[in-house]
Amino acid sequence: xxxxxxxxxxxxxxxxxxxxxxxxxxxxxxxxxxxxxxxxxxxxxxxxxxxxxxxxxxxxxxxxxxxxxxxxxxxxxxxxxxxxxxxxxxxxxxxxxxxxxxxxxxxxxxxxxxxxxxxxxxxxxxxxxxxxxxxxxxxxxxxxxxxxxxxxxxxxxxxxxxxxxxxxxxxxxxxxxxxxxxxxxxxxxxxxxxxxxxxxxxxxxxxxxxxxxxxxxxxxxxxxxxxxxxxxxxxxxxxxxxxxxxxxxxxxxxxxxxxxxxxxxxxxxxxxxxxxxxxxxxxxxxxxxxxxxxxxxxxxxxxxxxxxxxxxxxxxxxxxxxxxxxxxxxxxxxxxxxxxxxxxxxxxxxxxxxxxxxxxxxxxxxxxxxxxxxxxxxxxxxxxxxxxxxxxxxxxxxxxxxxxxxxxxxxxxxxxxxxxxxxxxxxxxxxxxxxxxxxxxxxxxxxxxxxxxxxxxxxxxxxxxxxxxxxxxxxxxxxxxxxxxxxxxxxxxxxxxxxxxxxxxxxxxxxxxxxxxxxxxxxxxxxxxxxxx
Amino acid sequence: xxxxxxxxxxxxxxxxxxxxxxxxxxxxxxxxxxxxxxxxxxxxxxxxxxxxxxxxxxxxxxxxxxxxxxxxxxxxxxxxxxxxxxxxxxxxxxxxxxxxxxxxxxxxxxxxxxxxxxxxx
Numbered sequence: 001x002x003x004x005x006x007x008x009x010x011x012x013x014x015x016x017x018x019x020x021x022x023x024x025x026x027x028x029x030x031x032x033x034x035x036x037x038x039x040x041x042x043x044x045x046x047x048x049x050x051x052x053x054x055x056x057x058x059x060x061x062x063x064x065x066x067x068x069x070x071x072x073x074x075x076x077x078x079x080x081x082x083x084x085x086x087x088x089x090x091x092x093x094x095x096x097x098x099x100x101x102x103x104x105x106x107x108x109x110x111x112x113x114x115x116x117x118x119x120x121x122x123x124x125x126x127x128x129x130x131x132x133x134x135x136x137x138x139x140x141x142x143x144x145x146x147x148x149x150x151x152x153x154x155x156x157x158x159x160x161x162x163x164x165x166x167x168x169x170x171x172x173x174x175x176x177x178x179x180x181x182x183x184x185x186x187x188x189x190x191x192x193x194x195x196x197x198x199x200x201x202x203x204x205x206x207x208x209x210x211x212x213x214x215x216x217x218x219x220x221x222x223x224x225x226x227x228x229x230x231x232x233x234x235x236x237x238x239x240x241x242x243x244x245x246x247x248x249x250x251x252x253x254x255x256x257x258x259x260x261x262x263x264x265x266x267x268x269x270x271x272x273x274x275x276x277x278x279x280x281x282x283x284x285x286x287x288x289x290x291x292x293x294x295x296x297x298x299x300x301x302x303x304x305x306x307x308x309x310x311x312x313x314x315x316x317x318x319x320x321x322x323x324x325x326x327x328x329x330x331x332x333x334x335x336x337x338x339x340x341x342x343x344x345x346x347x348x349x350x351x352x353x354x355x356x357x358x359x360x361x362x363x364x365x366x367x368x369x370x371x372x373x374x375x376x377x378x379x380x381x382x383x384x385x386x387x388x389x390x391x392x393x394x395x396x397x398x399x400x401x402x403x404x405x406x407x408x409x410x411x412x413x414x415x416x417x418x419x420x421x422x423x424x425x426x427x428x429x430x431x432x433x434x435x436x437x438x439x440x441x442x443x444x445x446x447x448x449x450x451x452x453x454x455x456x457x458x459x460x461x462x463x464x465x466x467x468x469x470x471x472x473x474x475x476x477x478x479x480x481x482x483x484x485x486x487x488x489x490x491x492x493x494x495x496x497x498x499x500x501x502x503x504x505x506x507x508x509x510x511x512x513x514x515x516x517x518x519x520x521x522x523x524x525x526x527x528x529x530x531x532x533x
Numbered sequence: 534x535x536x537x538x539x540x541x542x543x544x545x546x547x548x549x550x551x552x553x554x555x556x557x558x559x560x561x562x563x564x565x566x567x568x569x570x571x572x573x574x575x576x577x578x579x580x581x582x583x584x585x586x587x588x589x590x591x592x593x594x595x596x597x598x599x600x601x602x603x604x605x606x607x608x609x610x611x612x613x614x615x616x617x618x619x620x621x622x623x624x625x626x627x628x629x630x631x632x633x634x635x636x637x638x639x640x641x642x643x644x645x646x647x648x649x650x651x652x653x654x
Contacts, residue, residue, distance in 0.1 A: 316587070319615035323637040324546040330640045331553045362637055366617070380620060425619055 043119070043140035046126075051075040051092075054135060063119065063142045065112030076138075081108035081116055088121075095125050096133065106143065118147035185260075185280040188267070193217055193234050196275060205260075205282055207253030218278075223249035223257045237264055237276055247283065259287040301376075308376040315369045319362070326358045360492055367496035371481070374503055381423050381507055385531050388418045388427075388459055392452060395431045400439070400448075407447050409435060414453035419531040422508040430504045433497045434463045434524050440491055441522065442467025454530060461526045470516040478514060487518070534560040535651050538579035540570035540596065541613070542588040550583070553640060559647070567591025567599075574605050581651035583643070586614035586625070597628045609650045613638065 037044055043060035045053055053071040061067060064079065080088055084107035091103040102124035108116040120141040125133045179186040179199045185206075188197035194217050198210040206221070222230045226248040233244040243265045249257035264278040329351045336344050336351070373379055396409045420427075438448040442465035449464040470478065470485045477483045479502045482495035498514075501524075505512045510528035537559045541547040544565070551561045562577040564570040566588045574582065582600070586593035597610055609631045614621070622633045631650040634642055 315617070316615045319617070319636045320543050320546055323615075324543065324549050326637045327546070327549045327553060327640070331549060331556065334553070334556060334640075358637065369617075 043138075043142070045071075045138045045140070047076055047136045047138055049133060049135065051077055060140060063140060064109050064117060070112070079110045081110055084108050091123070095123075095136075098131075101125055106147075117142065118144040183281075185278075187218075187278045187280070189218070189264075189276050189278060191238060191273065191275060193219070193276075205252075205280075206250060206258070221250045223251070225249075233264075237266060238273070241266055241273070247287075250280075259283050261286075304372075304376045308372045308378065311369050311372040315365045318365060322358050322362055326355055329354045329358070356492070360494075364494045364496070367494045367500060370500055371496065371503070379426075379507065381426065383421050383423050383508070385419055385421055386424050386427070388420050388461070388528070389413050389416060389452060391424060391427055392431060392450060392461070395428050395435065396450070399432055400435055403439065405443065407439065410447045410449045412449070412451045414451065415459070418452065418454060418459045420459060420508070420528045421531045422510075422528065426504040426508055430501050430508075430526065431461075433501050434526070437497060438463050438465040438467070438522070438524070440493070441465065441488070445521070455527075457530050457532070458527050459530055462523055463526075464521065464523045466521040469518040469520050469522055470514075471518050472516075475514060475516060479512075534558070535581070535647065535654055536560045536562065536577060536579040537647060537651070538562050538564065538570065538573055538577055538582045539584075540564045540567065540573075540582065540588070540593070541585040542566055543585070550643075554643075557640075557644070567593065567596030570596050571599060571603070574600065574603070574608060578605070579608055580654060581647055582608055582610045583613050583647075584610055586612055586616050586621075594625070594628060597630055601629060608652065611646050611650060613643075 046055040186199040262280040445466040513525040516522040
């Protein structure tokens with residue numbers, strides 16, 4: 001250039017197509033990024049090395065309430081909730097030291113309206129080619145809703161727990177109140193049985209102060225005679241985890257022993273036994289009552305025994321004079337048969353009466369002895385498996401085959417080899433008496449029928465006569481002692497036969513029934529359970 | 534003639550039985566208890582012994598025990614007693630006596646047992 005005049009123009013041309021294209025591309029990519037950045041549903045921001053917000057998107061503004069302009073004057077530290085800042089700074093430091101290149105964090109920001117906003121924050125560092133951090137990219141998700149729900153849940157659970165705790169305390173108080181005020185003695189024991197808690201009722205029950213027993217052992221207070229079983233029980237509650245209930249005598253503060261019943265059970269915590277509890281009651285009154293009952297029973301037993309012995313003695317002692325009288329009467333009859341008395345017939349008749357009456361007294365004595373022995377529990381009872389058909393046959397052959405009036409027992413066994421579990425002597429006695437009654441009350445009315453058959457798992461014996469029968473209204477009383485039907489006049493009997501039949505049948509697990517019609521006859525039914533292998 | 538020894542402490546009874554048996558053709562001897570009974574067995578050498586059980590000094594069971602071991606053990610014994618229970622009879626029979634008759638008895642009973650068990654003359 002000379003004198004301000006242009007002399008030449010130098011031009012240079014450069015092909016910048018490539019550059020242009022690159023710029024365009026960059027621009028486009030930048031636009032794309034911006035678009036993505038601005039329209040993202042996540043809050044996004046770029047933060048520089050000085051912690052200042054360089055760029056924020058709309059969502060970010062929305063989440064935290066600040067405008068873009070306002071963001072530019074703030075650092076992230078300014079709007080981070082104080083309590084969450086330390087974690088944030090620590091991560092940043094780690095990034096700056098190159099230890100990490102990104103982090104995730106849940107934290108609270110301070111909203112423009114001063115409220116706290118919970119967010120999930122992801123931060124990654126953007127580095128230049130030298131590896132130096134240029135800025136940070138932050139992504140923010142609003143999790144305040146979730147956090148609120150979590151918080152609400154937490155509060156709810158806390159509230160629940162608080163209520164539970166309250167209830168527990170209340171329950172504890174109730175139990176304590178119960179324990180403290182119960183009349184029974186309530187104790188909690190360590191597993192070595194030593195006292196952990198003793199209810200105040202011990203004061204009135206045994207005269208001790210509850211405190212003085214803590215740490216001591218119950219066995220120190222147990223009567224020496226009860227000590228063995230008590231120790232065994234304590235052992236078994238811990239070893240075998242058994243409940244126990246035991247009656248023991250405990251020593252009071254005056255040194256006297258009082259009867260108690262104590263129940264104990266293990267106390268578990270998380271399924272592991274940690275202690276056991278006992279509840280103990282004064283049973284002096286019960287023991288007294290038991291003693292009275294026992295004494296009374298003993299007295300009754302002694303009285304029964306005395307009566308049995310008395311009856312037995314009378315039976316023995318009367319028997320010999322009866323024998324002498326009876327034998328004498330028989331002898332007189334013999335003499336009469338060989339002499340020529342005018343009144344021989346009359347004398348013979350009188351002597352016969354003496355013999356009959358003696359027999360009656362003896363029969364009565366036998367019946368009374370049988371009953372009194374049974375009352376004292378002395379009836380011998382040895383049940384075995386036996387064949388009832390055979391027993392019936394045996395009784396009939398021995399005692400009823402040669403009746404004076406030529407009558408017989410018509411036997412019908414509908415079942416054979418019927419086995420029962422019974423005492424043979426008692427069964428024989430029963431059958432003898434039933435058959436003997438049947439003959440006695442049916443003189444001149446034909447044979448006596450005996451039917452034996454089984455019904456389900458029972459065997460039934462019916463003994464049927466066609467005799468005088470029993471008035472309906474008296475039938476229920478027949479099994480009572482000394483009861484005789486009003487139409488039995490002139491027929492000898494003790495009034496004890498049916499009573500003994502019932503007694504013996506019951507002993508053999510059987511039952512006896514009676515059906516009768518006045519003037520037509522009587523059916524006595526015996527039922528026994530069949531023997532099963 | 535069949536010889537019967539009756540041992541019973543009850544005087545009226547033993548005499549009545551003795552009278553009855555004498556009247557019906559037996560040769561009878563009596564003793565008041567087991568001890569006397571043992572001597573009478575030797576003296577009288579009966580064909581059968583009818584013995585009571587409950588007696589002072591030596592009772593019927595005691596008598597049977599000693600008799601069993603004596604020279605005259607072959608003389609059969611029948612017990613005649615007021616002990617009427619089943620177990621008494623079982624015990625009596627277990628001692629080896631021939632029969633057990635309960636008081637009161639009938640003449641028929643007694644006669645049957647004597648003719649059944651008495652040693653033959």
